Amino acid sequence: MRILQALRNKSIREGLLRSLGNLGAMVEENLKRYPYLLEYAEELKAAKLEVARNYDYWLDKAVRRAEEKASVYIAKDGEEACRIIGDIIGRGKLIVKAKSMVSEEIGLRSYLEAENEVWETDLGELIIQLSNQKPMHVIAPAVHFSEREVIRILGKLGIEGRNAEELAMAVRNFLRQKFLKADFGISGCNAFAVETARIFLVENEGNIRLTTSLPKAYIAIVSLEKLLPNDELALKSIIVQSAFVGTFPPSYINIPERDGTHIVFLDNGRSEVEEGLEEQLTCVKCGRCQLECPVYQIIGNVWGGETYSGPMGIGWSAITNTLENSYDMLFLCTLCGKCEEICPMKIDIPRIIRHLRKTLAISEDPHEPPPKKVKFFKNQG
Numbered sequence: 145m146r147i148l149q150a151l152r153n154k155s156i157r158e159g160l161l162r163s164l165g166n167l168g169a170m171v172e173e174n175l176k177r178y179p180y181l182l183e184y185a186e187e188l189k190a191a192k193l194e195v196a197r198n199y200d201y202w203l204d205k206a207v208r209r210a211e212e213k214a215s216v217y218i219a220k221d222g223e224e225a226c227r228i229i230g231d232i233i234g235r236g237k238l239i240v241k242a243k244s245m246v247s248e249e250i251g252l253r254s255y256l257e258a259e260n261e262v263w264e265t266d267l268g269e270l271i272i273q274l275s276n277q278k279p280m281h282v283i284a285p286a287v288h289f290s291e292r293e294v295i296r297i298l299g300k301l302g303i304e305g306r307n308a309e310e311l312a313m314a315v316r317n318f319l320r321q322k323f324l325k326a327d328f329g330i331s332g333c334n335a336f337a338v339e340t341a342r343i344f345l346v347e348n349e350g351n352i353r354l355t356t357s358l359p360k361a362y363i364a365i366v367s368l369e370k371l372l373p374n375d376e377l378a379l380k381s382i383i384v385q386s387a388f389v390g391t392f393p394p395s396y397i398n399i400p401e402r403d404g405t406h407i408v409f410l411d412n413g414r415s416e417v418e419e420g421l422e423e424q425l426t427c428v429k430c431g432r433c434q435l436e437c438p439v440y441q442i443i444g445n446v447w448g449g450e451t452y453s454g455p456m457g458i459g460w461s462a463i464t465n466t467l468e469n470s471y472d473m474l475f476l477c478t479l480c481g482k483c484e485e486i487c488p489m490k491i492d493i494p495r496i497i498r499h500l501r502k503t504l505a506i507s508e509d510p511h512e513p514p515p516k517k518v519k520f521f522k523n524q525g
């Protein structure tokens with residue numbers, strides 16, 4: 145049913161193809177102009193795999209370094225992360241949020257909204273919040289809405305404008321008041337340098353800069369795959385992420401260092417990946433595989449996992465233990481291999497999907513034991 149509805153929705157296809165046209169050309173241009181980006185990506189993949197093989201070691205080191213400058217917490221899953229953040233915040237507070245897929249993964253906004261006032265500060269994500277949908281794309285969450293639809297959605301807040309520029313200005317004025325009064329700012333993390341305990345954040349709107357600096361306190365959610373040994377690799381990670389989605393150089397790179405910082409390290413399945421899925425942990429969540437996927441271009445975020453859609457969404461759903469809700473999606477993939485070809489990390493997503501199909505087939509056989517959940521990497525710390 146969801147698939148049929150998506151097939152009938154022309155604006156999904158128009159929005160995605162428009163983005164692919166704009167951003168895809170910019171990725172090609174970036175790679176032509178800065179060929180070292182491919183070397184960065186290769187170096188990054190090796191580093192991310194190395195860290196993934198030793199998450200216990202790197203997390204322990206990250207916690208010790210982070211404790212020198214912040215209050216630090218470790219959450220084993222989304223429920224625990226929400227509880228920790230809810231306890232830090234309390235009730236009746238004003239919260240401004242940066243766009244963060246990991247906060248979508250754990251359902252943080254709706255958890256906090258039960259007892260607080262929460263505002264998304266990325267324009268696209270604010271539109272998603274008001275329309276009560278899930279993001280269409282990891283970097284461009286509201287890409288499927290037409291200008292007319294955006295005018296209607298923002299009208300719910302009394303925000304008016306005749307075109308994109310006027311609307312953006314009106315949203316800016318609206319959010320500025322929230323930034324100034326906010327008790328807490330919350331962000332995810334694009335990369336975390338363990339050696340210095342620095343949080344690296346990349347953006348194009350300037351809202352993350354305000355979210356992390358203006359409120360009285362700041363909370364960062366750092367999922368384990370964001371850990372990298374040092375500043376250099378963390379910087380390379382956000383450069384690769386930006387370049388491969390076509391927004392390079394990014395307008396802002398933030399490294400928030402301030403009093404009142406809380407860092408929540410989130411595992412949620414990452415330290416215990418199922419055999420065959422480890423490569424997905426090197427993903428920088430640039431979203432390029434989403435835009436280039438022929439199935440995604442037709443039905444958008446219906447294809448993929450609950451939180452993470454498109455080709456990368458399948459692996460991430462398996463890692464974060466939500467794949468059972470989207471098993472049928474495994475069979476929509478054409479295995480064309482485009483995702484692997486354009487992925488900066490060269491993640492063999494078709495292999496991951498074939499592996500998961502096989503796992504599903506095994507688990508449907510009543511004589512076979514259910515798929516074994518094994519820790520793929522041994523802690524060598």
Ligand code: SF4
Nearest residue numbers: 427428430431433487
């Ligand atoms: S799987 Fe590759 S292309 Fe897709 S989001 Fe991750 S890094 Fe980007």
